[in-house]
Amino acid sequence: xxxxxxxxxxxxxxxxxxxxxxxxxxxxxxxxxxxxxxxxxxxxxxxxxxxxxxxxxxxxxxxxxxxxxxxxxxxxxxxxxxxxxxxxxxxxxxxxxxxxxxxxxxxxxxxxxxxxxxxxxxxxxxxxxxxxxxxxxxxxxxxxxxxxxxxxxxxxxxxxxxxxxxxxxxxxxxxxxxxxxxxxxxxxxxxxxxxxxxxxxxxxxxxxxxxxxxxxxxxxxxxxxxxxxxxxxxxxxxxxxxxxxxxxxxxxxxxxxxx
Ligand SMILES: Cc1cc2nc3c(=O)[nH]c(=O)nc-3n(C[C@H](O)[C@H](O)[C@H](O)COP(=O)(O)OP(=O)(O)OC[C@H]3O[C@@H](n4cnc5c(N)ncnc54)[C@H](O)[C@@H]3O)c2cc1C
Numbered sequence: 517x518x519x520x521x522x523x524x525x526x527x528x529x530x531x532x533x534x535x536x537x538x539x540x541x542x543x544x545x546x547x548x549x550x551x552x553x554x555x556x557x558x559x560x561x562x563x564x565x566x567x568x569x570x571x572x573x574x575x576x577x578x579x580x581x582x583x584x585x586x587x588x589x590x591x592x593x594x595x596x597x598x599x600x601x602x603x604x605x606x607x608x609x610x611x612x613x614x615x616x617x618x619x620x621x622x623x624x625x626x627x628x629x630x631x632x633x634x635x636x637x638x639x640x641x642x643x644x645x646x647x648x649x650x651x652x653x654x655x656x657x658x659x660x661x662x663x664x665x666x667x668x669x670x671x672x673x674x675x676x677x678x679x680x681x682x683x684x685x686x687x688x689x690x691x692x693x694x695x696x697x698x699x700x701x702x703x704x705x706x707x708x709x710x711x712x713x714x715x716x717x718x719x720x721x722x723x724x725x726x727x728x729x730x731x732x733x734x735x736x737x738x739x740x741x742x743x744x745x746x747x748x749x750x751x752x753x754x755x756x757x758x759x760x761x762x763x764x765x766x767x768x769x770x771x772x773x774x775x
Contacts, residue, residue, distance in 0.1 A: 517570070591711035592707040609735065
């Protein structure tokens, strides 16, 4: 069995996020980290490999060259190799262009299972998995909090607002795991030392047969028209509860004619 895990390198959570006014895109020039939600997907792939006894775990990303370093964390955890699609022509890719490029890279790998995280912490779309599943014409189970494989079928316990759905899908399939699915392992020292020597492949759009007008801004269907600051907060009132908190809140709401 071959498992491909799609991971995104995002601005480090300690970095101040800023939108570049010239490109109207997130400034991704600072410190980068592996999207925390994707670490759950890597962990789940490793657990499936352990349960199967034999499987290959490939980590795949679309991003700049410097995404290689955060991606090596997945190798240090135990993934077998990584593939990074990195090409100037991919800069400015929206969901449509990103799914086209990742779809092409996944078709080249032809895995039995494609794993995604829940969402990317920089864009929080939680939609790429569905777009890629559509590109590949494979079934998708999203928000999976428990995943098992039996007789060539997958069974996912899917978190919903009212409880769980249990969904089965035949392989090959796409699964997006929730962050409740597991507790990711820490890379061991041996894993960290060995990560650099594992196979690491960097591909261009040309390697994947993705045309210039299918990627980057040319291949995107989204145009950011304007950006604005969030409206300033009005006067805020802090009510300390010294035993009369409820009365004070009631008085405040009556003054605001909210009741
Ligand atoms: C006009 C426009 C321009 C943009 N330009 C850029 C840009 O230059 N650079 C850029 O990084 N983003 C850019 N983006 C954002 C980019 O399109 C989205 O990040 C991408 O479509 C994924 O959506 P998401 O982040 O909402 O991912 P989600 O749907 O929240 O992510 C879900 C899962 O998808 C996987 N995933 C997400 N992104 C990748 C990836 N790149 N490689 C592998 N797996 C991934 C992860 O498993 C993740 O957990 C742009 C967006 C717009 C609208």
